[in-house]
Amino acid sequence: MKITTIGYWGAYPEVNEATSGYLLQSDDMNILIDCGSGVLSNMQNHIDLLELDAVILSHYHADHMADIYSLQYAIRILMDLKKREKPLYIYGYKKDKKFETLNYHHYTVACPIDENSAIKFGNLTCTFRENVHADPCFSIRVEKEDKAFVYTADTGWSDELIKFSHKADLLICEASLYNENYGIVSGHLTAGEAGKIAKMAEVRHLVLSHLPHFGEHEQLLKQAKENFNGKIELAQTSKTWDL
Numbered sequence: 001m002k003i004t005t006i007g008y009w010g011a012y013p014e015v016n017e018a019t020s021g022y023l024l025q026s027d028d029m030n031i032l033i034d035c036g037s038g039v040l041s042n043m044q045n046h047i048d049l050l051e052l053d054a055v056i057l058s059h060y061h062a063d064h065m066a067d068i069y070s071l072q073y074a075i076r077i078l079m080d081l082k083k084r085e086k087p088l089y090i091y092g093y094k095k096d097k098k099f100e101t102l103n104y105h106h107y108t109v110a111c112p113i114d115e116n117s118a119i120k121f122g123n124l125t126c127t128f129r130e131n132v133h134a135d136p137c138f139s140i141r142v143e144k145e146d147k148a149f150v151y152t153a154d155t156g157w158s159d160e161l162i163k164f165s166h167k168a169d170l171l172i173c174e175a176s177l178y179n180e181n182y183g184i185v186s187g188h189l190t191a192g193e194a195g196k197i198a199k200m201a202e203v204r205h206l207v208l209s210h211l212p213h214f215g216e217h218e219q220l221l222k223q224a225k226e227n228f229n230g231k232i233e234l235a236q237t238s239k240t241w242d243l
């Protein structure tokens, strides 16, 4: 499987960039994980919207789904023009009014996820674990044969997440805060905590995402490295990993 960073900013995108969005590709499946602000535009640097099969939303905060409604219009236009035949499947948490808005005529179809779901996309299997966050939010684990990738979306410290991320080949973990900001915002991790989760979960490779608009990001890297001595990097637009 191939994972491409479409956007990694927390809250709002910097110029020409995007908030959370990662493109997951395997064989002929193209799945977008989170659809934040700026993602719809940036994703088209990598795939044609005709080729997008599904979107998985970790939760309904705007920095993870702001572009979903424009994406619905795009699918509508492509289908009305007969360029695209299949609807777009949008996966999200059901116990929230926003779930219903993922249905859009026959153009997009809302599909529920919860902790018991194991969704198959070709030879990929996606499972979910609820995070510690202001509103329901899910970490997503994607497995293909002996490879595993975990995307945390937004979360505070969670022992469950350590188990859920166990031995992942790639962990894209939120690091919204510097260590010195610990406790100022609940439901988010410091870089040091992200490093600690990576170490305790024995992951191979850690990527810090959902980055803040203040301070020096290199400092996040340094703080995570104090707890984790595996491969580690900051998320970067258009960066791709092959597992």
Ligand SMILES: [Zn+2]
Pocket: 059, 061, 133, 137, 154
């Ligand atoms: Zn959130």
Ligand SMILES: [Zn+2]
Pocket: 010, 011, 061, 063, 064, 154, 210
């Ligand atoms: Zn967020």
